[in-house]
Amino acid sequence: MKTKVVKVDNSMDNLEEYQQAVDMLKSGEVVAFPTETVYGLGAVATDEQAVAKIYEAKGRPSDNPLIVHIGTKEEVEKYALHISELAEKLMEAFWPGPLTLIFDQIPNQIAKNATPDVQTVGLRMPDHPVALKLLQILKLPLAAPSANRSGKPSPTEAAHVEKDLQGRIPLVLDGGQTGVGLESTVIDMTVTPPAILRPGGITKEMIEAIIGPVEAAHETETKEAPRSPGMKYAHYAPEAPVYLIEANQEKLEQALLAYEIKGQKVAVIGPDELETTQANWYFSIGASGNIEQMATNLYKALRQCDGTAADLILAVETTYEGVGEAFMNRLAKAANGRRYTN
Ligand code: TXA
Ligand code: MG
Numbered sequence: 001m002k003t004k005v006v007k008v009d010n011s012m013d014n015l016e017e018y019q020q021a022v023d024m025l026k027s028g029e030v031v032a033f034p035t036e037t038v039y040g041l042g043a044v045a046t047d048e049q050a051v052a053k054i055y056e057a058k059g060r061p062s063d064n065p066l067i068v069h070i071g072t073k074e075e076v077e078k079y080a081l082h083i084s085e086l087a088e089k090l091m092e093a094f095w096p097g098p099l100t101l102i103f104d105q106i107p108n109q110i111a112k113n114a115t116p117d118v119q120t121v122g123l124r125m126p127d128h129p130v131a132l133k134l135l136q137i138l139k140l141p142l143a144a145p146s147a148n149r150s151g152k153p154s155p156t157e158a159a160h161v162e163k164d165l166q167g168r169i170p171l172v173l174d175g176g177q178t179g180v181g182l183e184s185t186v187i188d189m190t191v192t193p194p195a196i197l198r199p200g201g202i203t204k205e206m207i208e209a210i211i212g213p214v215e216a217a218h219e220t221e222t223k224e225a226p227r228s229p230g231m232k233y234a235h236y237a238p239e240a241p242v243y244l245i246e247a248n249q250e251k252l253e254q255a256l257l258a259y260e261i262k263g264q265k266v267a268v269i270g271p272d273e274l275e276t277t278q279a280n281w282y283f284s285i286g287a288s289g290n291i292e293q294m295a296t297n298l299y300k301a302l303r304q305c306d307g308t309a310a311d312l313i314l315a316v317e318t319t320y321e322g323v324g325e326a327f328m329n330r331l332a333k334a335a336n337g338r339r340y341t342n
Helices: 015-026 048-058 073-079 085-094 129-138 158-165 204-211 217-221 249-261 291-305 324-335
Strands: 004-007 031-034 039-044 067-069 099-105 120-124 171-174 185-188 195-198 242-245 266-270 281-284 312-316
Touching (some): 004 015, 015 031, 015 129, 031 129, 031 158, 039 048, 039 129, 039 158, 085 099, 158 171, 158 291, 195 217, 281 291, 312 324
Parallel strands (some): 004 171, 031 171, 067 120, 099 185, 242 312, 266 281
Antiparallel strands (some): 031 039
């Protein structure tokens, strides 16, 4: 299969390209498309055979449920049982946007393999012109995980999708670089208080300002069985091992010197302010005071490390405030718990 990449400039009318994508989806194919968070790999969520192709293309464990994307708020009622007042408030405040709400699922609406082993469904209305236009022409829900090979960082550019899924999927809609750069916040609305299962661009503080106290992601994650099945798998990992390191110029330069003496080559992912020629490669991802910008650029930098001959990667820690919680959550997973110690 040859993978076709089609530019869909947001300012142009690409009706033909959209129609081609819609035709493919309706005939049971998968199509990659941009959202405001990361690129998704979509299949019609009611089509079991199409959904099976998502797992196959990604190499994704088949016990990990998919988020179902919808093009209008009203569609929630087709798939979700018991839409609480709190859920209504969150949808009103943050949709379209990077927030996935977990509801009890109305049976027999969504293909079984889209939500394996659970009686719930995660729904999200994305805030990206291409995703919304696609959904609104299609008029069907799209099951869509991030469009990377399982275990790799999520794609924030069409080129990342192409790199991972070349020859495995027929079409990528290229809408340029995504904005948020980290996957959506996932919140379980079936429990009291609601529980954040995965931190993202919509922060705990933003949610609590609308509906009051919720359980934080780090609280839900430490429990024995992860409630968000995806959280138990290795994630976001470049080829070389990642080590977290404190945001301190002196510590960083000492570490780089120590590795140089050992003859090891190091790539650094960090803020503009700490950029140093002592690193063999330094990927600057933004001003340290601008965590949103750093989030936008994180996955691209993790992927750029794969293009180097680095023996290891040092990733500079950031604040845990606001989007910093999601940023550090992904970085900690990429590092698999490793931290630089001298
Ligand atoms: O921003 C995003 O959410 C992107 C874009 C494409 O929308 N999608 C995405 O999907 O990140 P994925 O499949 O890579 O991650 C979905 C996460 C997984 O950790 C999965 O376990 C969890 O959400 N999830 C999905 N449905 C769930 C459910 N019903 N119950 C619990 N967790 C669920
Ligand atoms: Mg993913």
